[in-house]
Amino acid sequence: MASDDSVDKREWNLERETEYRFELDPDSSLAIKAGLPNGVVKGHAEVFGAELAANRPYIFGQECKAAIYTWEGCTIEMSGHPSTEYVSEETPMVPYGNVHYSFEKMRVLALSQLRGSPVPASERDKPAEPPRVLVVGPENSGKTTLCKILTNYAVRMGQGWSPLLVNLDPAEGGWAAPGAIGVTPVHTPLPTSTPASPLGTAATSAPTALSSNALLPLAYWYGHAETKRNPLLMERIIRNIGENIKDKYQAHPEGKDKKSPAFQAAGFIVDTPSSFATGSGSNEERQRLIKATIDAFKINTILVVGHEKLNVELQRAYGSQITVVKVPKSGGVVELDYLYRERVHKSQLHAYFYGQVIPPPAGITSASFGSETLVLSPSSSILNFDDLSIYRIGAESMAPSSALPIGAARVVSETQAVPVDPSSPGSGLLNAVLAILATPSTADDAERYDEEILDLSVSGFVVVTNIDMPNRKMTILSPNQGSIVGRTAVIGSYEWQE
Numbered sequence: 001m002a003s004d005d006s007v008d009k010r011e012w013n014l015e016r017e018t019e020y021r022f023e024l025d026p027d028s029s030l031a032i033k034a035g036l037p038n039g040v041v042k043g044h045a046e047v048f049g050a051e052l053a054a055n056r057p058y059i060f061g062q063e064c065k066a067a068i069y070t071w072e073g074c075t076i077e078m079s080g081h082p083s084t085e086y087v088s089e090e091t092p093m094v095p096y097g098n099v100h101y102s103f104e105k106m107r108v109l110a111l112s113q114l115r116g117s118p119v120p121a122s123e124r125d126k127p128a129e130p131p132r133v134l135v136v137g138p139e140n141s142g143k144t145t146l147c148k149i150l151t152n153y154a155v156r157m158g159q160g161w162s163p164l165l166v167n168l169d170p171a172e173g174g175w176a177a178p179g180a181i182g183v184t185p186v187h188t189p190l191p192t193s194t195p196a197s198p199l200g201t202a203a204t205s206a207p208t209a210l211s212s213n214a215l216l217p218l219a220y221w222y223g224h225a226e227t228k229r230n231p232l233l234m235e236r237i238i239r240n241i242g243e244n245i246k247d248k249y250q251a252h253p254e255g256k257d258k259k260s261p262a263f264q265a266a267g268f269i270v271d272t273p274s275s276f277a278t279g280s281g282s283n284e285e286r287q288r289l290i291k292a293t294i295d296a297f298k299i300n301t302i303l304v305v306g307h308e309k310l311n312v313e314l315q316r317a318y319g320s321q322i323t324v325v326k327v328p329k330s331g332g333v334v335e336l337d338y339l340y341r342e343r344v345h346k347s348q349l350h351a352y353f354y355g356q357v358i359p360p361p362a363g364i365t366s367a368s369f370g371s372e373t374l375v376l377s378p379s380s381s382i383l384n385f386d387d388l389s390i391y392r393i394g395a396e397s398m399a400p401s402s403a404l405p406i407g408a409a410r411v412v413s414e415t416q417a418v419p420v421d422p423s424s425p426g427s428g429l430l431n432a433v434l435a436i437l438a439t440p441s442t443a444d445d446a447e448r449y450d451e452e453i454l455d456l457s458v459s460g461f462v463v464v465t466n467i468d469m470p471n472r473k474m475t476i477l478s479p480n481q482g483s484i485v486g487r488t489a490v491i492g493s494y495e496w497q498e
């Protein structure tokens, strides 16, 4: 990495257990280097649990809001000017670190049991379970950041842990398009550079050298930003993810595809949308979703981020079987408004097809910043209307059942797959994001069932960029050249904007 010494650089000394917080404007970027410019490293720094290698500039862009924390104190050097920056001495990192160490203890005990190694006498009566953690809290409480910190700390322990990170927030846009939820094993610390990839980057059509740190998620398409839009579908997908974790990643104790004990002992961390805590949907729906998640992932620890009432509610409901712990909210968490979230969704979709390039601040001249820069080449192809089977789950705008007039029955159920006809002027297909479903594992028609569409994971996303009614053709933007003729696609409520 080359840099020009004449450019504007600033050096900040961070005391131990403090953090430098920053917020970037839309067109600005920031490079941060931990360690002194003369190459003398002083102290270590981390961004949301991922350690910064000494003397390597890390680039942040696209309205990123983040913090560089140091346990022991360090010097950081910045190029670029955030719109907001300050150092805080009050952070919740010590309690977060304590939570991490208690999970670490659980992992070590679970591993000992899996390997049949001796366990200390004081621990013998306790169930040796890996941490299976549910993180809940209101909007902008720092749930995703906490999940990231805990995942990164686990990965950094050098024990070979690859915890499963589950993203149940459809508005998060983690790994796939916004509207998708899913799970991935995490092998290396998750970087932070833009809000377009809040939970790291999934493997793409990029050359493997560029995506060697990429994640291989199992994604499902919910299709909307808010859980209240179709809570029944959400619940079904949550249960599907829980089921598929067992098949795809977890132990088959006697089977030949048995996963390593360290993999099994790492456990999982489940990030949730704020509607699980304080949603504008009904209280009953909210509780059903929490219950579905606890069942699906066999949750044994709930972390409630900064919400007393929710903590009490969950203690009462689950405290006898599950450890419920209230953890503080960080004062650094930024209130993200609706327009900001819209911009992030747009850049996430754009990054899915075209990759992302963060222009470095003046003076940082290297062409490559590792995972921060990735250029992809999507392909555009023309398909006949009949080449794809397209469905919408439930009616287009689904009022909750509770809002229907008394005695009125739904004509289309919330989880019914309704065919979408591209030749209908009101199809809503133009500019729609479509999830291409994975091919069913069985070709045997006898094993197929009506609601199969709800249970299939996603193999990728495409966008309908043009509809040619007279010729019954549509133009499809897809991330690679692979044919999707004959596949099944599902539309949600996300639209592509250039």
Ligand SMILES: Nc1ncnc2c1ncn2[C@@H]1O[C@H](COP(=O)(O)OP(=O)(O)OP(=O)(O)O)[C@@H](O)[C@H]1O
Binding pocket: 021, 022, 064, 065, 066, 067, 137, 138, 139, 140, 141, 142, 143, 144, 145, 146, 169, 195, 272, 273, 274, 330, 331, 332, 333, 334, 335, 336
């Ligand atoms: N200590 C911090 N310093 C600066 N920015 C932070 C800090 N912690 C979190 N943030 C930023 O605050 C924003 C909100 O945090 P986060 O996404 O973790 O909250 P959340 O509770 O998951 O949000 P949501 O309402 O979407 O569920 C993010 O942009 C994140 O990067």
